[in-house]
Each structure stands twice: as C-alpha cells, then as structure tokens.
Amino acid sequence: MHIVVCIKQVPDSAQIRVHPVTNTIMRQGVPAIVNPYDLFSLEEALRLKDEYGGRVTVLSMGPPQAEAALRKAISFGADDAILVTDRAFAGSDTLATSFALASAIQKIHEDMPVDIVFAGKQTIDGDTAQVGPGIAKRMDLQLLTYVSSITDLDLENREITLHRRAEGGVQVLKTSLPCLITMLEGTNEMRFATLPNMFRAARYPLKQWDKDAAGITDVSKIGLKGSPTIVSKVFAPQPKTIPAEIIDCESKQPKDLAVTLLAKMFTKFPNLHEDIAKANA
Amino acid sequence: MDEKFDAIVIGAGPSGNAAAYTMAKAGLKVLQIERGEYPGSKNVQGAILYSKALEEIIPDFREDAPLERHLIEQQMWVLDDESYIGTTYRSAEFNQEPYNRYTIIRAQFDKWFSKRVQEAGALLVCETTVTNLLMDGNRVIGVQTDRENGAIYADVVVLADGVNSLLAKKAGFHAELEPKDVALAVKEIHFLPEETIQSRFNIGEGEGVVIEMAGKITQGMMGTGFLYTNKDSLTIGVGCMLSDFKQQKITPYELLEKMKAHPAIKPLLAGGEMKEYTAHLIPEGGYKAMPKLFGEGWMIVGDAGMFVNAVHREGSNLAMTTGRYAAEAVIDLKEKKLPMTAANLARYQGRLEDSFVMKDMKKYKNMPEIFHKNNHFFTTYPELLNRAAHTMLTVDGVDKKSKEREIRKSFKQRRSLFGLMGDAFKMWRAFE
Ligand SMILES: Cc1cc2nc3c(=O)[nH]c(=O)nc-3n(C[C@H](O)[C@H](O)[C@H](O)COP(=O)(O)OP(=O)(O)OC[C@H]3O[C@@H](n4cnc5c(N)ncnc54)[C@H](O)[C@@H]3O)c2cc1C
Ligand SMILES: Cc1cc2nc3c(=O)[nH]c(=O)nc-3n(C[C@H](O)[C@H](O)[C@H](O)COP(=O)(O)OP(=O)(O)OC[C@H]3O[C@@H](n4cnc5c(N)ncnc54)[C@H](O)[C@@H]3O)c2cc1C
Numbered sequence: 001m002h003i004v005v006c007i008k009q010v011p012d013s014a015q016i017r018v019h020p021v022t023n024t025i026m027r028q029g030v031p032a033i034v035n036p037y038d039l040f041s042l043e044e045a046l047r048l049k050d051e052y053g054g055r056v057t058v059l060s061m062g063p064p065q066a067e068a069a070l071r072k073a074i075s076f077g078a079d080d081a082i083l084v085t086d087r088a089f090a091g092s093d094t095l096a097t098s099f100a101l102a103s104a105i106q107k108i109h110e111d112m113p114v115d116i117v118f119a120g121k122q123t124i125d126g127d128t129a130q131v132g133p134g135i136a137k138r139m140d141l142q143l144l145t146y147v148s149s150i151t152d153l154d155l156e157n158r159e160i161t162l163h164r165r166a167e168g169g170v171q172v173l174k175t176s177l178p179c180l181i182t183m184l185e186g187t188n189e190m191r192f193a194t195l196p197n198m199f200r201a202a203r204y205p206l207k208q209w210d211k212d213a214a215g216i217t218d219v220s221k222i223g224l225k226g227s228p229t230i231v232s233k234v235f236a237p238q239p240k241t242i243p244a245e246i247i248d249c250e251s252k253q254p255k256d257l258a259v260t261l262l263a264k265m266f267t268k269f270p271n272l273h274e275d276i277a278k279a280n281a
Numbered sequence: 282m283d284e285k286f287d288a289i290v291i292g293a294g295p296s297g298n299a300a301a302y303t304m305a306k307a308g309l310k311v312l313q314i315e316r317g318e319y320p321g322s323k324n325v326q327g328a329i330l331y332s333k334a335l336e337e338i339i340p341d342f343r344e345d346a347p348l349e350r351h352l353i354e355q356q357m358w359v360l361d362d363e364s365y366i367g368t369t370y371r372s373a374e375f376n377q378e379p380y381n382r383y384t385i386i387r388a389q390f391d392k393w394f395s396k397r398v399q400e401a402g403a404l405l406v407c408e409t410t411v412t413n414l415l416m417d418g419n420r421v422i423g424v425q426t427d428r429e430n431g432a433i434y435a436d437v438v439v440l441a442d443g444v445n446s447l448l449a450k451k452a453g454f455h456a457e458l459e460p461k462d463v464a465l466a467v468k469e470i471h472f473l474p475e476e477t478i479q480s481r482f483n484i485g486e487g488e489g490v491v492i493e494m495a496g497k498i499t500q501g502m503m504g505t506g507f508l509y510t511n512k513d514s515l516t517i518g519v520g521c522m523l524s525d526f527k528q529q530k531i532t533p534y535e536l537l538e539k540m541k542a543h544p545a546i547k548p549l550l551a552g553g554e555m556k557e558y559t560a561h562l563i564p565e566g567g568y569k570a571m572p573k574l575f576g577e578g579w580m581i582v583g584d585a586g587m588f589v590n591a592v593h594r595e596g597s598n599l600a601m602t603t604g605r606y607a608a609e610a611v612i613d614l615k616e617k618k619l620p621m622t623a624a625n626l627a628r629y630q631g632r633l634e635d636s637f638v639m640k641d642m643k644k645y646k647n648m649p650e651i652f653h654k655n656n657h658f659f660t661t662y663p664e665l666l667n668r669a670a671h672t673m674l675t676v677d678g679v680d681k682k683s684k685e686r687e688i689r690k691s692f693k694q695r696r697s698l699f700g701l702m703g704d705a706f707k708m709w710r711a712f713e
Contacts, residue, residue: 031318194429196282198406 001054037120098134296583297441299604321391350489462566468518471553496663
C-alpha cells in the first residue's frame with residue numbers, strides 16, 4: 001500500500017503579530033510549523049502503515065524552507081519526502097496549488113501506485129479547505145472529508161470503510177480505493193518521534209522537484225497566471241472592546257459585593273426576574 | 282542505538298555550537314542534541330557579540346551572520362530616583378571595519394551559527410532533551426535522551442547545557458547552584474522604526490549604542506541594567522542576584538517596570554511596542570563558584586561551567602572560547618589516538634589557564650563578595666553622586682567652595698570616611 005500525505009508549512013498563528021508601525025503582518029521571525037490539521041492526517045496514515053504495511057510519502061509545495069516541515073514528517077515515521085519548489089509557483093491560489101500537487105502526485109503514482117491521498121481539513125493560514133477536494137477532483141479520486149475514523153481497510157477488494165462527521169450525525173461510508181481523505185481535527189494525537197527516526201530525519205536526502213520534475217508542462221495553470229483569485233485587500237478586523245466595570249463597595253465583604261452586583265444587574269435588565277421565571281417554566 | 286559518535290555535545294547555545302563546529306570541521310563524527318524547538322528558541326541574551334571569540338572559530342562570520350548594529354558608543358549611567366550621572370565614550374575608531382562589537386538577537390544568531398555547524402558536518406537533533414549521562418563506573422560513555430530508543434554513545438560528552446546544568450548536578454560534577462551565585466535577568470524588546478532609533482540615539486545606519494546602568498534602579502540589590510539598540514528595536518533589561526530578589530521580595534518584572542518609568546529612560550522607549558519579554562539566569566558566582574571542568578569522558582563549557590564575567594558583561598564570548606578549547610582538546614587526543622581519560626582531557630583546563638579566560642576569572646574572583654557585603658554601591662553612592670552633580674550644577678548664589686564642602690560632608694554623613702576609603706580600596710583590589 002502506498003499513501004501520500006500533503007502537508008503545508010504555515011506560520012505559527014499563535015505567534016503572528018501585526019507590526020505596530022506599518023500595520024502589516026510580520027512573518028519574519030515567526031516560527032514555521034506543519035499545518036496542525038495535516039498532522040491528524042499524517043498520524044492516521046502512519047497508523048494504517050503500522051497496521052497494513054506499505055509506504056508513506058509526504059509531499060509539500062512551497063519555498064525551500066518548507067524542507068523543515070517535511071523533515072519533521074520523516075521524524076514521525078514517513079518513508080519519503082518530496083518538496084515541490086519552483087519560482088514559477090509563486091502567487092499560486094488554491095486552483096493552481098491543487099493543480100501542481102495533483103501533477104506531482106501523478107508523478108509519484110507512476111513510480112509506485114498510490115492508494116490513498118491524505119490532506120488536512122484546511123490550513124491555518126489560507127483556511128480555504130479547497131486544496132484537498134481540488135486534488136481529488138483533478139485526479140478523479142473518491143473524496144472523503146471530515147473523517148473521524150477509518151474502521152476497515154480491505155486491500156484485497158480495494159475497499160475502505162470509515163466514519164464521517166456530518167451535520168447532525170455520523171455517516172458510515174464504504175468506498176473504493178483510490179481515495180482522498182481529510183481527517184477531522186482532534187482525531188489523532190501525533191506520535192513522539194523515536195531517536196533513530198530523529199537521526200533519519202536529520203540525514204534524509206530530501207527530494208526537490210521543480211515544475212518539470214513534477215510533470216507540469218502547462219505553465220499557464222500555475223503561479224499567478226494560473227490563479228484567478230484576486231486579493232483586493234487584506235486588513236485586520238478592529239477588535240470591539242467593551243470597557244470592563246470594576247464594582248466596589250465600602251465594606252469589601254464578598255456578600256455585599258454580590259448584593260451590589262445583583263442590584264446593578266436588576267437595574268440594567270428590569271425584566272430579568274420574569275425572564276428567569278419563564279426560562280425555568 | 283548502535284551508532285557511536287566521536288563526541289556528543291549537549292546544547293546548541295554559543296558554547297555547544299563552538300564545540301560542535303570545531304570538532305566537525307576537523308572531521309570528527311559529532312552529534313549535537315538541543316532540547317529547544319530550534320537552536321536559539323530557548324536562549325536569552327542582551328545581547329552583545331564580541332567579535333574576537335567568534336572570529337577565531339568562523340573568520341568570515343560577518344558575511345552572513347545576522348548582526349543588528351555595530352557599537353560606536355558606550356554610556357555608563359549611575360542612577361538616582363529621578364536623575365542619572367554618566368559617562369559617554371564614542372569613537373570614530375569604532376566605525377572602522379572590522380567592527381569589534383555588535384548587538385545581536387540570539388534567536389536569529391543561534392540559528393545562523395547552527396546552520397554553520399550542520400554544514401560543517403555535525404548531526405543536530407532538536408526537541409530532544411538529554412535526561413541522564415550514561416556511565417560505566419565513573420566514566421561517561423554516552424547520553425540518555427527522552428525519546429524512545431534514546432540511548433546513544435560517544436567517546437566524549439561535552440556539557441554545553443547552560444546555567445543550572447541539571448546534568449552536571451545529577452552526575453555529581455556540580456553542586457546545587459546557590460542563589461548568591463546566580464543573577465536573574467529580565468529583558469524586553471521594544472519595536473521602533475529604524476530612523477527613530479537613529480535620530481533618538483544620534484547614530485547612523487548600522488551604528489549602535491550601549492547604555493549600562495547601575496544605581497537605584499536595582500533598589501539596593503546587586504545588579505545592573507542595560508539598554509541596547511538593535512536595527513529596529515531596543516533591548517532593555519535588568520538583572521540582580523537571585524538571593525537579593527528572594528530577600529527583598531521584589532519581582533524582576535516590577536523592577537523592570539519601575540526602571541522603564543525612570544524619567545531618563547522613558548523618553549528613549551517612547552512610542553515603541555513591546556515585542557518580547559524573557560527571563561533567564563546568569564551564572565555570576567565567578568571563579569570561586571566554578572565546578573570541576575573535566576573528568577573521565579566529559580568536559581563542561583560555557584555557562585554550565587560558570588564562565589561569565591559579570592563586571593564586563595561577558596558570557597557568550599567565554600562560552601564560544603571554552604567550547605573551542607574543549608573541542609581542540611578532543612581533536613588533539615583523536616589525532617594522537619589517545620583515550621578521553623581525565624588525565625588526557627586535562628589539556629582543556631591547561632588551555633583555559635593559559636588564556637584570558639582563567640586569567641579574567643581569577644582577576645575578578647573577589648568581586649561578587651565585595652558587592653554582596655556592601656549595598657552602598659547600589660544605594661548610597663548613586664544617590665550621593667547624583668546629589669553632588671546637582672549641587673555643583675545648580676546656580677543659586679552659593680560659592681563653589683562651600684558647595685564642595687557640602688558635598689564632602691554629605692558623603693561623610695552617609696558613610697564614614699573609613700568606610701568610603703575601605704570601599705574604594707576593595708574595589709581597587711578587585712579590579713587590580
Ligand atoms: C485570500 C488569500 C490570498 C492569498 N494570496 C496569496 C498570494 O498572494 N501568494 C501566495 O503565494 N499565496 C497566497 N495565498 C495562499 C494560497 O492561495 C494558499 O496557501 C494555497 O492555495 C493553499 O490554500 P489553503 O492554504 O487555503 O489550503 P487548504 O485548501 O485550506 O488546505 C487543505 C489541505 O491541502 C493541503 N495543502 C494545501 N496547500 C498545500 C501545499 N502548498 N503543499 C502541500 N499540501 C498543501 C494540506 O494538506 C492542507 O491541509 C492566499 C490565500 C488566501 C486565502
Ligand atoms: C539577560 C542576559 C543578558 C546577557 N548579555 C550578554 C551580553 O551582552 N554579552 C555576552 O557575551 N553575554 C551575555 N549574556 C550571557 C550569555 O547569554 C551566556 O553566557 C551564553 O548564552 C552562554 O552560552 P551557553 O552555550 O553556555 O549556554 P546557553 O546559551 O544557555 O545554551 C544552552 C543550551 O543547552 C540547551 N539545553 C539545556 N539543557 C539541555 C538538555 N538537558 N538537553 C538538551 N539541551 C539542553 C538549552 O536549550 C540551550 O539551548 C547575557 C545573559 C542574559 C541572561
């Protein structure tokens with residue numbers, strides 16, 4: 001069995017700051033991480049490999065620094081890593097990104113047939129959740145999003161059974177391979193890499209593919225040219241602040257403070273009494 | 282794991298990087314283990330980089346190292362509550378290449394250094410903590426990490442794990458650090474546009490200023506403050522002995538907040554936005570608090586070995602130099618095919634003794650005690666100096682001779698003549 005996991009390197013959103021002077025997003029110095037949603041998928045792929053054998057190849061499109069994300073995936077236990085990197089990809093939107101990734105997966109497939117492709121549910125920087133489905137559509141793969149668990153994999157009959165979160169319930173689905181899966185967040189906790197795998201990751205001779213190696217001949221489908229999305233404006237929403245009120249009373253006793261607070265609440269919402277009674281009824 | 286290395290270096294700060302780089306460059310098989318997410322992620326420093334120590338390891342470092350500004354001016358301030366008296370030294374000579382001192386941001390600098398280490402051929406593993414040294418009798422034969430299958434062996438282990446080296450303590454090489462031997466420093470980085478910094482400090486592009494501060498800002502505790510100019514930010518911080526913090530019950534944060542509000546400091550920071558707040562220990566016990574530095578199959582370098590000159594605010598340079606010396610000892614033994622025994626590793630100590638490292642450590646060995654036993658240096662004297670300046674500079678119809686007499690009297694009232702002479706003598710002895 002051969003699994004391909006698409007991972008994207010993203011800035012650690014918890015550490016992004018807006019430059020106080022220029023008001024632009026400061027990417028410099030913000031540590032880059034593997035898109036957290038992709039780790040749920042990677043862990044699922046590694047579990048399938050543990051159970052059924054086979055190989056896991058991780059794939060990323062991005063600048064040369066994205067190498068770090070791929071090495072991390074190797075340290076967790078992925079077998080191979082490919083970085084698709086080329087100046088020609090600059091400015092790619094989701095349409096162009098899914099085109100490039102689909103081409104690369106096709107190339108990987110020619111080398112060793114691919115049974116399952118995993119993608120993250122969405123990224124934490126672009127947030128569109130379009131790339132996974134885009135790849136599935138282009139490669140004509142069964143698309144399974146919001147998967148919460150894979151319950152059975154029948155390699156002989158090439159069938160997969162899984163649970164998918166849907167509005168108001170859980171769907172139990174069975175479909176044929178090859179397919180593309182995006183895992184729901186919180187499904188798996190990423191494993192802790194072993195020391196030998198840390199060594200392997202540090203030493204792994206990463207494969208770097210340019211657009212030709214990724215099998216892309218039509219350059220009008222990648223980069224800015226292949227990206228119909230137009231970003232007309234980027235701005236940080238103004239946070240709404242409601243000034244907090246500090247309630248004080250002379251005695252400083254908790255009981256009196258509570259009474260003061262209640263008095264204030266009932267003055268501000270005169271119907272509170274009735275509302276509570278109604279809600280209780 | 283079965284794989285064996287010539288050397289394992291624990292830590293990827295300046296000392297570990299210097300050691301790993303030097304050994305890898307000489308063709309040794311080196312493993313470096315760092316617990317942080319990446320080298321520099323956990324490290325805190327002012328920070329001033331002294332070129333010499335790095336130049337001896339990477340002569341062309343200026344080509345691509347992330348350097349903020351080269352320093353052309355040094356100010357020393359002695360602060361009272363509302364004022365300061367100080368000196369400034371600025372020289373055009375500092376503007377001649379190659380520059381001697383730079384401000385750096387450690388997170389970036391360590392990353393750069395580490396890249397060089399890896400290019401030299403060392404294997405770096407991050408996000409991995411060494412939990413124990415592996416021993417065969419009294420000989421260190423490898424390390425245990427917190428990962429599955431995490432034991433790994435080498436001929437020699439270099440402990441470059443920084444202040445409060447838990448590993449050295451666990452192995453019994455090092456006694457528990459005493460609060461009187463470590464300073465706790467806090468610092469913040471404040472953003473300001475490059476041009477604002479340049480006009481505010483009267484410097485050109487790429488030029489920088491250092492302000493070292495002592496006096497009332499530490500509220501009687503033994504310590505100093507500092508303010509450095511980076512490219513588009515300022516670093517401000519203060520550090521005092523841990524034992525003093527404990528006694529005075531002041532938090533480092535409060536101290537820094539008060540310091541930032543000082544009328545002489547506030548305008549320098551005005552308009553900036555705080556980007557980063559960090560706290561870190563500095564080993565300042567000096568020569569007398571140093572642990573044993575080598576043994577059977579191990580050596581200690583950098584902060585882990587107390588290699589800090591608190592008076593001159595040197596640490597990273599000592600870290601790099603001690604890392605290099607330890608590496609050179611290993612290279613020498615490898616070339617001669619000699620084992621990494623304590624007797625053979627003694628050449629590391631030999632190199633230290635012959636160099637500025639131990640000479641400086643010894644020269645200042647009494648400094649910590651003098652300051653500890655005498656808080657006049659941090660309270661009375663700053664106040665008196667500032668008052669003296671105020672008296673002399675206030676034109677109020679009193680003749681200068683009377684003013685001088687008044688100043689002398691105020692000094693004697695606060696501290697006996699005998700005490701004053703004694704302090705001066707002690708300082709002189711300590712610096713001698
Ligand atoms: C408003 C907006 C403006 C943008 N402007 C620009 C721009 O000007 N220049 C520019 O370069 N980019 C730009 N981008 C980013 C670019 O469009 C997206 O990063 C890229 O198309 C992926 O989309 P996403 O991040 O929304 O991924 P999603 O569709 O949310 O990702 C889903 C999953 O697809 C996989 N995946 C996504 N991207 C990759 C990848 N690169 N490699 C491997 N796997 C991947 C991952 O498994 C991921 O979890 C912009 C994005 C948005 C939303
Ligand atoms: C506020 C402040 C200002 C300073 N200013 C200056 C200055 O201006 N100029 C100057 O020269 N010096 C300055 N110093 C001192 C300087 O920072 C230190 O001397 C220097 O960092 C020591 O380097 P090191 O490599 O020995 O230790 P560190 O830089 O502390 O590196 C130790 C490394 O080991 C890692 N580590 C620790 N334990 C383990 C473990 N068990 N397993 C794996 N990894 C581990 C840590 O994560 C860390 O990366 C300052 C220090 C402070 C705190």
